[in-house]
Amino acid sequence: MIDHRLLAFEAVLQEGGFERAARRLALTQSAVSQRVKLLEAELGQVLLVRSKPARPTPAGRRLLPYLAQLRLMETEARRALEPGQRHGPMRLAVGVNADSLATWFIGAVAEVVREEGLVLDCVVDDQDHTHALLADGEVLGCVSTRPDPMRGCAAIRLGEMPYLCAASPAFRARWFPRGLSRSALAHAPAIIFGRNDDMHEAFLQRHFGLDTGQYPHHVVPSSEGFMAFAVAGLGYGFIPEIQARAHLARGELIDLAPQREEVVLYWHHWQVQSPVMARLAGAIAEAAARALGTPG
Amino acid sequence: MIDHRLLAFEAVLQEGGFERAARRLALTQSAVSQRVKLLEAELGQVLLVRSKPARPTPAGRRLLPYLAQLRLMETEARRALEPGQRHGPMRLAVGVNADSLATWFIGAVAEVVREEGLVLDCVVDDQDHTHALLADGEVLGCVSTRPDPMRGCAAIRLGEMPYLCAASPAFRARWFPRGLSRSALAHAPAIIFGRNDDMHEAFLQRHFGLDTGQYPHHVVPSSEGFMAFAVAGLGYGFIPEIQARAHLARGELIDLAPQREEVVLYWHHWQVQSPVMARLAGAIAEAAARALGTPG
Numbered sequence: 001m002i003d004h005r006l007l008a009f010e011a012v013l014q015e016g017g018f019e020r021a022a023r024r025l026a027l028t029q030s031a032v033s034q035r036v037k038l039l040e041a042e043l044g045q046v047l048l049v050r051s052k053p054a055r056p057t058p059a060g061r062r063l064l065p066y067l068a069q070l071r072l073m074e075t076e077a078r079r080a081l082e083p084g085q086r087h088g089p090m091r092l093a094v095g096v097n098a099d100s101l102a103t104w105f106i107g108a109v110a111e112v113v114r115e116e117g118l119v120l121d122c123v124v125d126d127q128d129h130t131h132a133l134l135a136d137g138e139v140l141g142c143v144s145t146r147p148d149p150m151r152g153c154a155a156i157r158l159g160e161m162p163y164l165c166a167a168s169p170a171f172r173a174r175w176f177p178r179g180l181s182r183s184a185l186a187h188a189p190a191i192i193f194g195r196n197d198d199m200h201e202a203f204l205q206r207h208f209g210l211d212t213g214q215y216p217h218h219v220v221p222s223s224e225g226f227m228a229f230a231v232a233g234l235g236y237g238f239i240p241e242i243q244a245r246a247h248l249a250r251g252e253l254i255d256l257a258p259q260r261e262e263v264v265l266y267w268h269h270w271q272v273q274s275p276v277m278a279r280l281a282g283a284i285a286e287a288a289a290r291a292l293g294t295p296g
Numbered sequence: 297m298i299d300h301r302l303l304a305f306e307a308v309l310q311e312g313g314f315e316r317a318a319r320r321l322a323l324t325q326s327a328v329s330q331r332v333k334l335l336e337a338e339l340g341q342v343l344l345v346r347s348k349p350a351r352p353t354p355a356g357r358r359l360l361p362y363l364a365q366l367r368l369m370e371t372e373a374r375r376a377l378e379p380g381q382r383h384g385p386m387r388l389a390v391g392v393n394a395d396s397l398a399t400w401f402i403g404a405v406a407e408v409v410r411e412e413g414l415v416l417d418c419v420v421d422d423q424d425h426t427h428a429l430l431a432d433g434e435v436l437g438c439v440s441t442r443p444d445p446m447r448g449c450a451a452i453r454l455g456e457m458p459y460l461c462a463a464s465p466a467f468r469a470r471w472f473p474r475g476l477s478r479s480a481l482a483h484a485p486a487i488i489f490g491r492n493d494d495m496h497e498a499f500l501q502r503h504f505g506l507d508t509g510q511y512p513h514h515v516v517p518s519s520e521g522f523m524a525f526a527v528a529g530l531g532y533g534f535i536p537e538i539q540a541r542a543h544l545a546r547g548e549l550i551d552l553a554p555q556r557e558e559v560v561l562y563w564h565h566w567q568v569q570s571p572v573m574a575r576l577a578g579a580i581a582e583a584a585a586r587a588l589g590t591p592g
C-alpha cells in the first residue's frame with residue numbers, strides 16, 4: 001500500500017542500484033528511474049547519489065525513518081484487516097545499550113513480543129549513540145541517555161540506572177588494602193567497556209583528580225566478559241547495581257566506594273507511532289520504573 | 297629502542313599528519329618527512345598516502361603488525377633489564393569472538409594476566425573476522441575459526457566448541473509440539489547473533505531445506521542477551537554447550553535436536569613472539585583443551 005515512487009527509491013537503496021531494483025520490482029530500469037525522479041520533483045530535492053552502489057543524499061537519508069514507519073504501519077494495517085489469518089511475525093528494530101540488554105530490557109519487552117508475534121532486531125550501541133540510529137531510520141525506538149527528543153520524536157524518562165565500583169575481595173586486598181586513593185588508582189588495573197568509557201573517567205577525575213591515560217585499564221566490550229574479568233580478580237570497574245547484586249550477595253564481588261554513578265535512561269520514539277510501538281513503549285516504561293530507580 | 301625512521305612513520309599515522317607528528321616527537325616537520333622518506337627508500341616502497349589524515353599504503357599497512365610486535369618486545373626487554381623497578385602494566389591487544397569471551401577465554405588467561413601484570417585490550421569480533429585484526433596489527437593474537445595461518449604467523453588448533461539447539465520448555469510446547477519440522481521451523485522465531493549467522497542457516501538448510509529469509513528471526517548481538525531471549529521463551533537458537541549446561545540442568549532450556557554444530561577454534565599469533573605472548577598462547581591452548589573438545 002506504499003506509494004510506488006517511494007517503493008522505487010527504497011528498492012534502489014536496498015539493492016544498491018537501479019538495475020537490480022528493476023529486477024526486484026519486475027519493472028524496466030527506466031521505469032524505476034522515472035519513479036525516483038518523480039519523487040525528487042515532488043519533494044524538490046535530490047534523494048539519491050547515482051553512484052555504485054547508490055547512496056542516499058542527506059535529504060534522502062531524512063526520508064528513511066519515514067519509510068521504516070510506513071512499513072510498520074502497513075504490516076499492522078494488514079494484520080488488522082485479516083485478523084483470522086496466520087501472519088508472519090512483525091519485524092521491529094530497536095536500539096539498546098549493552099547494559100540494558102544484559103539486565104532489564106528483555107524482561108520488559110518479553111510479554112509484548114510474545115503476544116504480538118514480534119521479532120526484534122536489537123541494534124546494540126553505546127547508550128550515547130543509539131539516538132543516531134533512530135535519526136537514520138535504522139531503528140523505530142531506542143534506549144538512550146539523551147533527554148532531548150529529536151524533531152518529530154518524543155522521549156520518555158525511564159529512570160536512573162545506578163552503577164557501583166566493584167572488584168573481587170582478592171583484588172581489593174592486593175590493590176586497595178587501605179581503600180581507594182589517588183596513588184592506588186594510578187596503578188590498579190581498571191576494566192572499561194569501550195575505548196571511551198566516560199563514567200570511569202569522570203569518577204577518577206572528579207573524586208581523585210586523575211586524567212585520561214593516568215590509569216591502566218583492560219578494555220572488555222562485552223557485558224558478561226566485563227563481569228567475568230571483575231570476578232576473576234583481574235580488575236575493578238563500574239557494574240550496573242542490578243547486575244552486581246547476586247555477585248555481591250555471594251561475596252564474589254565487593255563494593256569499593258560509597259558513590260553511585262547514575263545513568264538516566266530515556267526511551268525515544270517517533271511521535272506518530274503505530275499501536276504496537278505504543279504498546280511496546282508502555283511496557284518498557286513500566287518495567288523500567290520497577291527495575292530502575294523511580295523517575296524523579 | 298625502536299629505529300627512529302619507524303618511529304616517525306608510526307607517529308604520522310597515529311597523529312594523522314606530519315605537523316602533529318613533529319610536535320609529538322619534538323622535531324621539525326621536515327625532519328619527520330625526511331625520516332619517513334629514508335624508510336621508504338630503504339624498503340623501496342611508498343608507505344604513506346600524504347592525505348589529510350595521512351593513511352598507510354598497502355605496503356605501509358603490512359608494516360603495522362611488525363611495529364606492534366616491536367613495541368611489545370621493547371616493553372618486555374625494558375622489564376627484563378630493570379627487574380626491581382615497579383613497571384606499568386604491559387598492554388596486549390587480543391582478538392576474541394563473543395562466545396569464547398563469554399565462556400572459556402577469561403579463565404584461560406586469568407593467571408598469566410595477573411602474574412605478568414598485563415592489561416588486555418579485547419577486540420570482540422565475529423570468529424571468522426578476528427583474523428583480519430591480526431593482519432592489520434590491531435591485535436597480537438586472536439581466536440579464529442580459520443585453520444590456515446597467515447604469512448609470518450602460526451595457528452594452534454584449540455579444539456571444538458559444540459553448540460546445541462535450545463529453547464524454553466514453553467517455547468517448545470507452543471512451536472514444536474511434534475518436534476522440529478520444516479513447516480514448524482518456517483514459522484517459529486529463531487534467535488541469531490548477528491545479521492549473518494552461518495551456523496543457524498547451515499543447520500536449517502542441511503537438515504530441513506530452508507533457505508535464507510524463509511524463517512523469522514530475532515537479531516540479538518550479545519551473548520547474554522541471546523541466552524536471556526531463549527530463557528524468556530522468545531525464540532530458539534544455537535547456544536554453546538558449555539554456556540547452556542547450567543540452564544539445561546535447571547530445566548530453563550531444553551535441547552531440541554540430537555545434532556551438535558561444531559566450531560573448530562584456532563589461536564593465531566606471529567611466528568616470532570615475545571616470551572609473554574608465548575606464555576599466553578600456552579595457557580590458552582591448555583585451558584581450551586580442558587574446556588573444549590579434545591583436538592582431533
